[in-house]
Structures are given as structure tokens and as C-alpha cells.
Amino acid sequence: MSANHLEQLREAVVKMNVDEAEAxxxxxxxxxxxxxxxxxxxxxxAMEAVGELFGEGEYFLPEMLGAVDAYNKCFALLEPDLKQGEFEPKGTVMLGTVESDIHDIGKKILAALLQGNGFEVIDLGTNVPSETFVKKAEEHSPQVIGLSALLSTTMSEMKKVVELFEESGIRDRFRIIVGGAPVTQQFADSIGADGYGDEAQTGVELVSRFVAAP
Ligand code: B12
Structure with missing residues (x-):
């Protein structure tokens, strides 16, 4: 029965059936x-399948947006449960998608998993300029800052963020981790990030490690 529900939910999101997915x-x-x-x-x-369909030329932007809509509506239903278990936060993490990039599904998943694992999350949203990361980091003093990018053209923004923390003389106060489909460990090393996560769960492991041993 439960496997059935999961398969039906996956299919409804892929097929952009918003009401059915919610039901x-x-x-x-x-x-x-x-x-x-x-x-x-x-x-x-479901989102991985949508990505493949887009890559194969079966889906275009309207279909992607339809699937994202179904995903978002269902995510809103699940979010309170994903956050459960949170009381005394283990630490604070600030997240954002870098400037000129509006992809946020992966970041939202990371935020939900972090919250579910007992961390306080400050989500700066998408298209976040490097100056905002610095300003908000000074304001909230998170232990870890997570940057997300989904476009190969916006990955360079991650470098800008790390550089601005250095220029501002506050780089040592924060651990900066990076992720998103085009990002690699090699890229993370090349820009001087403290960590790279190929998936949200790896992000949770990195954050747990950095909060335990700053
Ligand atoms: C959904 C989607 C959209 C949606 C975004 C909606 C939203 N709210 O996010 C919409 C339709 C708006 C969109 C727009 C565009 N998109 Co788009 N999009 C996608 C798609 C299909 C899925 C992305 C996604 O959500 N994946 C699912 C999530 C779960 O995966 P993820 O983000 O990688 O996150 C996981 C990990 O990477 C990790 N992670 C992510 N961030 C972080 C951060 C940290 C710190 C850590 C540790 C881990 C981590 O955890 C997540 C879960 O495990 C991909 C195709 C694909 N196969 O990826 C294209 C894709 C990313 N898009 C692409 C393009 C080109 C665009 C547009 C430029 C299209 C256009 N011509 O307008 C615009 C860009 C607009 C902009 N300025 O940003 C290209 C990028 C090519 C490239 N390499 O640069 C892709 C790859 C499609 C393709 N095959 O060409 N897109």
C-alpha cells in the first residue's frame, strides 16, 4: 500500500497533477x-525524473514549472513534519542560492533536513548577492553558511562570496559549504570552501561535523 502511494505521488508530481499530488x-x-x-x-x-525529461527535450519550461508547483504544494504539506524534533537548536546554519540563480528546490530540501536534524536555519532565499551573505552572517552569526548554485554560469558567484568574506576580514568566523548539481569537490577546493555536499544528506553530515568541532 505504502509503495503504491509513493509511486502515485512520484507520478503525479512528474505529470504536473497538482491537485492529485496534494490529495x-x-x-x-x-x-x-x-x-x-x-x-x-x-x-x-520525481524532480530527478523531470530533470531527465527536460534534458531529453520531452519537457520544456512550462512543464518544469508545473512539476515544481506540484512539488512545492506537497512540500508545504510535509514541511511541519520534517521540522519535528526541533527544540533546543544544535546550531545555526544560513543558506542561500547565489546571485542570478533562482533554483531553490535542492536548497529547500537541505533546509528541511537540517531543521529535521535539530538545526536552526536562516534561509536567505534565491538570487542572493554576496554582500547580503556577508551582512546577514554578521547579523546572525551562523556557524555554517551553505551556498547553492544550479547553473554553471552562477558557480563563479560562490567564489565571489568566499572572497568577500576574506576581504571583510571575517572569513575565519564561518564555515562555508557549497552544493548544487554543477558543483564538484574540486571546484569547492579551488574557491577555498570548507566543504562540498553532493546531496542534502551530505550537507547535514558536514554541518553536524562543523558544529561539533568548529
Ligand atoms: C526545476 C528546474 C528549474 C525551475 C526552478 C524552480 C525552483 N524553484 O527551483 C525553473 C523552471 C524556474 C528553472 C529555470 C531555469 N533553468 Co532550470 N532546472 C530545473 C531542473 C529540472 C531541476 C533542478 C532541481 O530542482 N533538481 C532537484 C534538486 C533536488 O536537485 P539539486 O538542486 O541539485 O539539489 C540537490 C543537491 O545538489 C544538493 N544541494 C543543492 N544545493 C546545495 C547546497 C549545499 C550547501 C549542499 C551541501 C547541497 C546542496 O542537495 C539537493 C538534494 O540532494 C534542472 C535539471 C536537472 N537535471 O537538474 C534544470 C537546470 C538546472 N536548469 C537549467 C537552466 C538552463 C535554466 C534556465 C536558464 C532556463 C531558461 N532558459 O530560462 C532558468 C534559469 C533561471 C535562473 N536565473 O536561475 C539547466 C542548467 C544548465 C547549466 N549547467 O548551467 C538545467 C541543468 C537543465 C538542463 N539540463 O539544461 N529551472
């Missing part, structure tokens, strides 16, 4: 399927 997610929740399972086994695979 299945609600039904699955009342049947006791954990929000994290729905996220990992239906919704993330």
Missing part, C-alpha cells in the same frame, strides 16, 4: 507514511 500526499500522511520517506522516495525522484 495523495494527504492520504499517505493519514496512512502514517513518514514525511521524510515521501520526500526521499517520491518527491526527490
Amino acid at each position: 495523495i500526499a494527504k492520504e499517505a500522511m493519514s496512512d502514517g507514511i513518514a514525511a521524510m520517506i515521501m520526500l526521499k522516495e517520491a518527491m526527490i525522484p
Whole structure:
């Protein structure tokens, strides 16, 4: 039964059936399927499938937006459960998608997993200029700053952010981690980031490590 729900949810998101996806997610929740399972086994695979369809020329921007809409509506339903377990935060993490980049699905997943693992998350949103990262870091003093980029053209913004922290003389106060589909460990090393996560779970592991041993 639960495998059925997950498959149906994945398919409804891929097919942009917003109402159906929401209805299945609600039904699955009342049947006791954990929000994290729905996220990992239906919704993330759905977005991966949408990415493949786009890459193959089967889907175009309107289809992508339709699938993102279905994803977002379901994510909003799951979010309260994903955040459960949070009371005394283990630490604070600031996240943002770099300037000129509006992709935020991966970042939202990372935020939800971090919150679910007991961290306070300050999400600066998308298209965030490097100056804002510096200003907000001084304001909130997070232990870790996570930068996301999905475009090969915006990866260079990550370098700008790290450089601006250095120029501002505050680089040593924060751990900066990077992620997003085009980003690699090699790139992270080349810009002087403290860590790279190929998926959101790796991000949670990095943050846990850095908060435990600053
Ligand atoms: C959905 C999507 C969109 C949506 C975004 C909606 C939104 N709210 O995010 C919309 C339709 C708006 C969009 C727009 C565009 N897109 Co787009 N989009 C995608 C798509 C299909 C999926 C991306 C996604 O959400 N993946 C799912 C998530 C879960 O994966 P993820 O982001 O990689 O995140 C995971 C990890 O990387 C990691 N992670 C992510 N961030 C971080 C950060 C840290 C710190 C850590 C540790 C980990 C981490 O954790 C996540 C979960 O495990 C991809 C195709 C693909 N295969 O990736 C194209 C893609 C990224 N888009 C692309 C393009 C070109 C565009 C546009 C320029 C199209 C256009 N011509 O207008 C615009 C860009 C607008 C802009 N200025 O940003 C290209 C990029 C090519 C490139 N290499 O540069 C891709 C690869 C499509 C393609 N095959 O050509 N897009």
C-alpha cells in the first residue's frame, strides 16, 4: 500500500497533477507514511525524473514549472513534519542560492533536513548577492553558511562570496559549504570552501561535523 502511494505521488508530481499530488500526499500522511520517506522516495525522484525529461527535450519550461508547483504544494504539506524534533537548536546554519540563480528546490530540501536534524536555519532565499551573505552572517552569526548554485554560469558567484568574506576580514568566523548539481569537490577546493555536499544528506553530515568541532 505504502509503495503504491509513493509511486502515485512520484507520478503525479512528474505529470504536473497538482491537485492529485496534494490529495495523495494527504492520504499517505493519514496512512502514517513518514514525511521524510515521501520526500526521499517520491518527491526527490520525481524532480530527478523531470530533470531527465527536460534534458531529453520531452519537457520544456512550462512543464518544469508545473512539476515544481506540484512539488512545492506537497512540500508545504510535509514541511511541519520534517521540522519535528526541533527544540533546543544544535546550531545555526544560513543558506542561500547565489546571485542570478533562482533554483531553490535542492536548497529547500537541505533546509528541511537540517531543521529535521535539530538545526536552526536562516534561509536567505534565491538570487542572493554576496554582500547580503556577508551582512546577514554578521547579523546572525551562523556557524555554517551553505551556498547553492544550479547553473554553471552562477558557480563563479560562490567564489565571489568566499572572497568577500576574506576581504571583510571575517572569513575565519564561518564555515562555508557549497552544493548544487554543477558543483564538484574540486571546484569547492579551488574557491577555498570548507566543504562540498553532493546531496542534502551530505550537507547535514558536514554541518553536524562543523558544529561539533568548529
Ligand atoms: C526545476 C528546474 C528549474 C525551475 C526552478 C524552480 C525552483 N524553484 O527551483 C525553473 C523552471 C524556474 C528553472 C529555470 C531555469 N533553468 Co532550470 N532546472 C530545473 C531542473 C529540472 C531541476 C533542478 C532541481 O530542482 N533538481 C532537484 C534538486 C533536488 O536537485 P539539486 O538542486 O541539485 O539539489 C540537490 C543537491 O545538489 C544538493 N544541494 C543543492 N544545493 C546545495 C547546497 C549545499 C550547501 C549542499 C551541501 C547541497 C546542496 O542537495 C539537493 C538534494 O540532494 C534542472 C535539471 C536537472 N537535471 O537538474 C534544470 C537546470 C538546472 N536548469 C537549467 C537552466 C538552463 C535554466 C534556465 C536558464 C532556463 C531558461 N532558459 O530560462 C532558468 C534559469 C533561471 C535562473 N536565473 O536561475 C539547466 C542548467 C544548465 C547549466 N549547467 O548551467 C538545467 C541543468 C537543465 C538542463 N539540463 O539544461 N529551472
